[in-house]
Each structure stands twice: as structure tokens, then as C-alpha cells.
Amino acid sequence: MTHPSSPLPGPVAFIGGGNMARSLIGGLVARGVPADRIRVAEPVAALREALQRDFGVHVHERAEAAADGAAVWLLAVKPQVMREVCAGLAALAGAQAPLAVSIAAGITAGQLDRWLGGGVAVVRAMPNTPALLGAGITGLYANAAAVARLDQADDLLQAVGPTVRIADEAQMDAVTAVSGSGPAYVFLLAEAMQQAGQAQGLSAEAARALVGQTLLGAATMLIRSDESAEVLRARVTSPGGTTQAAIETFEAGGFRGLVDRAIAAATERGRQLSAANE
Ligand SMILES: NC(=O)C1=CN([C@@H]2O[C@H](COP(=O)(O)OP(=O)(O)OC[C@H]3O[C@@H](n4cnc5c(N)ncnc54)[C@H](OP(=O)(O)O)[C@@H]3O)[C@@H](O)[C@H]2O)C=CC1
């Protein structure tokens, strides 16, 4: 029987049970998706066992075992092994016509379709690790064969946060650079702020609490307010005050240009991952 609130009408098979799969699975289960509808293929026994223990999902060593009979395949392996993994699933894809949802950075829908044998409904999804807490965001792109099934992928991923549909596949590399990788930039900022706070005499505990809640509060304001980040920033920045001293230091150090170059490098790496695994 279909769970009334479940975004999963049938089993979903995660191929790869690493960091991102774990975040998605944890988020889905916490939001009421029945664990017995989630299968995971993961070659690393310790990861496999931890997924089973922590979330109650079905686990398999081999991809084919998890994928067989699942209407949705969530391909969550590294870009460098995606081709080989798809080749191993191609016969099953031809026989079962699954919806293949790939979260791999860079790898294009055309590559996935070809590696899976052609004529496959492919959705590229780019989630991020806050999915674990239901606080993720996912960019979604469907190939022509998957357009009619995009709602299915969307429903699944909306269980762990909002989604943004992307019409131009080339933009998926920018999505990856901004929100897929983005949590790491925020953690880098958090590390730097904590270290700087400690350098000014705060304890590690106090610095962590102050930084974490500040990031949460600022992000919540950004999401809930109709005002731009620039306006919200201006409201913190009293003329001649402490914030102004810090912002001027950031600007003098080329902060905006640095962020621009970092996001451009991540976007370019996505393109390189596609080309290198052609
Ligand atoms: N981490 C993140 O924040 C995000 C990651 N992504 C994408 O998600 C994908 C996975 O990333 P991430 O979770 O970080 O990587 P991980 O390395 O943590 O997870 C991938 C897992 O897949 C396993 N694996 C390898 N071959 C197979 C196979 N044939 N069948 C099943 N499983 C296999 C790997 O095992 P082994 O280690 O032995 O190879 C590994 O445990 C990547 O393509 C990445 O681009 C997307 C958004 C965010």
C-alpha cells in the first residue's frame, strides 16, 4: 500500500551510499518516507551496515541487486565511476525503464543516457548535505524523456528541502558551484570566524555557539525577508561602527573577487568532470 504522505509510490534504489546519499536518506526517513521503500547499493560494508542500522533501509552490496524492480534509481556515486556503474545497469535500464536521477557533479544527462543504453528518462539533481535536516535545496534538470516524470523526482527531493527547476542544463554546473558545494564555503567561513574569535580571546565553545547561531539567524533573515542581502547588511552596518571596520577590511582584501573566482573555479570543475569522464 502506498504511504499517504510518501513521495515514493514504489521503491527507490540509491546507487552509492556515501556522504550525500546518507544525507538524502536520513532526510527522507526523518520526513516519514517508509524506510522499507528505500534500497541502497554500497560496496563498503561499514557504510552499508551503518545505513541499515541508522535508518532501517534495505542494503545491498551490488548495484544491480538494489536497482532491480525499483522505479527510481538515485545515482549517487562519484563522477569518476559513474560510467562504469551505468554500464553495469544498462541491461536492467532497457528492461525496466526506470527514472534515473543522478546527483553527480558535472556528468551530463546525455552521458548518463548513453551509458545506460539510450532512451532513458534522466533527471540531473544537485542537492546539498543540509538535506539531512530537511534544510537542503536541490536544482533539477530533466532530459526530454524525463520531462513527464520530473514531478516524481521533484516530489522525492522536496521531502528534504525546496527545489529549483533548471531549464538550461549548462546551468547545472553553476547550481553545483553555488548550492551543491555551498555548505562547504559556509563551513569555511565558520572555521575562519571561530578561529578569529578565539584569537580575540573567546573560548572555543563560545566562538562556536556565537558563529553557528549568527549564520543560522542571518540565513533565516535572508530567506524570510523580501529585502536584498545588501539592504540587510546595511542595517547591521552603523556608520563609523564595528561592522563598517570589518566590511572595509573584507572589501580591501578583494572578498567579492575571491568569491567570484571560487564559484567560477567550481563551475569549471563541473565541466571538466564531464569532459574527463567522456
Ligand atoms: N557530498 C556532497 O555534498 C554532494 C555530492 N554530490 C554528488 O554525489 C555523488 C556522491 O558524492 P559523495 O556522497 O560525496 O561521495 P562518497 O564517495 O561519499 O559516496 C559515493 C559512494 O559510492 C560508492 N560506490 C562506488 N562504486 C559503487 C558501485 N559500483 N555501486 C554502488 N556504490 C558504489 C563509493 O564506495 P568507494 O568509496 O569504495 O568508491 C562511496 O561509498 C558525487 O557524484 C557528487 O558529485 C552532489 C551534491 C552534494
Ligand SMILES: O=C(O)[C@@H]1CCC=N1
Ligand atoms: O565537491 C563535489 O564535487 C561535490 C559536488 C557538490 C558538492 N560536493
